[in-house]
Amino acid sequence: MSADIRVLSDEPDLVAAANVFRAAMVGFRPLNGAEQERVGKLVEPGRTLGAFVDENLVATTDSAASTLTLPGGRRVAHAAVTHVGVLPSHTRRGIASDLLTRQLVELRNRGEAVATLRASEATIYERFGYGVASTSQTVEVLTARAALRAGVPPGDAVRLVDPTVAWDALPRIYDRTRAVRAGTIDRPAVWWENQRLRAEGDSAPRHVGLIGEPGAETGFVRYHPVGTDGWFTSGERTVVVDDLHAPTRRAYLGLLHFLLHLDLVDKLVFTSLPLDDPLPWLLNDRRAARVTGTRDETWLRVLDVRATLEARAFVGDGAVVLAVHDQILPDNSATFEISWRGVRSVVAVPQLTVGVAALGSLLLGGVRWGDLALAGLVDVHDTAALSAAEALFGSWPAPHAGMYF
DSSP: OOOEEEEEOSHHHHHHHHHHHHHHHSSSOOOOHHHHHTHHHHSOTTOEEEEEETTEEEEEEEEEEEEEEOTTSOEEEEEEEEEEEEOGGGTTSSHHHHHHHHHHHHHHHTTOOEEEEOOSSTTSGGGGTEEEOOEEEEEEEEGGGOOBOTTOOOOSOEEEEOHHHHHHHHHHHHHHHOOOSTTOBOOOHHHHHHHHHHHHTOOSOOEEEEESSTTSOOEEEEEEEEOGGGGGGOSSOEEEEEEEEOOSHHHHHHHHHHHHTOTTOOEEEEEEEETTOOHHHHBSSGGGEEEEEEEEOOEEEESOHHHHHHHSOOOSSOEEEEEEEOSSSGGGOEEEEEETTEEEEOOSOOSEEEEHHHHHHHHTTSSOHHHHHHTTSEEESSHHHHHHHHHHHOOOSOOOOOOOO
16 A cells, blocks of 8 residues: 655644554553643654555654764764554555655665664564664562672762652753763653653652752652552552663662662562663672563664764774675665774675674674574674674673663
8 A cells, every 4th residue: 555655744743643653552542632732842843754545644653863872982873763653454554664664764864873763563673674782671679688788889869859840850960971881872852751741641659869969960760659559558569660860880879779778668670771780789689689571672773884883893803894785775785894993895705794684783782693693694604704793893781771762
């Protein structure tokens, strides 16, 4: 089925797009009247696409401009893709393919080097060149058993602030103290507005703690209790940590001390920690912290292969000749020699060949070349090159963004 794809800018179209996405997700209610009035703050101008069939809006996607940190610390222009949805009445007709392909071309033309998204389904996005580049874990902590080791320092002090006014401070703190971990991205204004909208639409109490001196904060935490109807007499009071921004050692320790010593709390649920988070090592009883789930976090799409590889750090003294194939953005298809000195285009027989989705998975260092070769996602023409590639891409902290959009 052919769809007419347009950039949406008028408020009625943006409201309709938001509700198409919510209908596609099945579990989300439509925007109410007050929320509709704020729709212009939830998306960036000119970045929402809609697919029309017989003048009816049936699918949508949008994105927000950002930057993403690569191994080595350099940032590249990045698009945070979100709100991808097709009405149930129009799925499996090629509309999503046309829509997402159009979006990729537009993002590349904007000069953005990479795009990332969070996937509601794991079988859709690889065919558009997205690969899983980071993983997040959920960790539950039983506070009665979670005594910190004697040698763990306390970190800085935390103070509670009114959550209704914290929305002005949090973006400033994040922008000033953004972490250097690979996979970290900016949090655009539209992301913060979406978070605020969700929090205000939830009747549960919300709490915000800031760490550091006023005006010079080094991190923050947002958290809320669950099961509050029976809170007063409950035998298992649970607090969910929605957002832990702790980019320094002192901020991490201070926020952790604060959370572990909340009165009347039996269980803490950290919803999004990196795979290498040190929490279990800090506890006398490491089994007080239990991983209850891991999930793919960042799905990464390389939009400009050369610019992205040139921005990434490589280590060691080896070199490898790599061919990249990209069916949707054919300008990306090329052969490169990669070494610690940098990246250059070459005309040579490749030692390794990857599709752009596999390159996206490998880019942040969250997966090994050998694992993708075993899965058939890396074609190995020279077995020695596989070890060389793993050495070049190096060993870095586990990539992590710590946010969903």
